[in-house]
Amino acid sequence: MVADDEGTHAVELCWSDGRTETVRVGSDETVVDAAEAAEIALPYGCLYGACGTCIAELLDGEMTHRRSPRALKDRTLEAGYVLPCIATPETDCRLRIGHDIQAEVVGTPWK
Template identity: 55%
Template sequence: MPRVSLEWPDGRRETVGVDPDEPLLDAAERAGIGLPFGCRIGVCGTCTGRAFDGGTRHVEPPRALKGRHLEAGYVLTCIATPEVDCTVEVGTDVRARLFENPWR
C-alpha cells in the first residue's frame, strides 16, 4: 500500500495509505481528510494536486488537464492513484496556479 504525504501551502501535512487502484481523494476521505473536489470523474479540475518525488497514474483519462500539466506533475486526486510512496501538494491554490493571469 503506497503512502502519500499530502501537503498544503500553509505547511499542514497529513499522510494516508492508498489501496491499489484507489483514487487519492477516496483514501483521504476514508482517513477523515477533506480535499477539494467537484465531479469525481476527472472533468472539472477542482481536485487538482501536484505530485512530487513519486509516480502516480490516472485510472481514467484526466480530461481536465493538458499534456503540459501532466508533464509538470499535476494530477486529479479524484482519479489519480499512487504507484509508489510520494508527496502531493493539495488545496485550492494548486488549481489556481494552472490558470494564473499573466497580466497581474
C-alpha cells in the same frame, strides 16, 4: 519506495500553509477516496477528472490516472500535475494540494 504487505502506498499531502497529513492508499482506490476514508478533507468536484477542482502537484513518486484526466492539458501533465480524484499511487508519493493550486495552474477569470 515500495508498497507494504497490504498493497498500499503512503501519500503525503502537503498544504501551502505547511500542514501535512499522510494517508495510506490501496491499489484499488483513489487518493481522494482514501483521504475521505481517513477523514481528511481534500478539494474535489466531479470525481471523474473533468472539472480540475482537485488538481495537485506531484512532488515525489509515481501516480497513474484510472481514466483520461480531461481537466489537464498535456503541458500540465508533463509539468507533474495530477487529479487525485482519479489517481492511484504506483509508489509512495508526496502531493502539494489545496484550492489555490487550481487557480495557479488553470488561472481564474478574476485576474
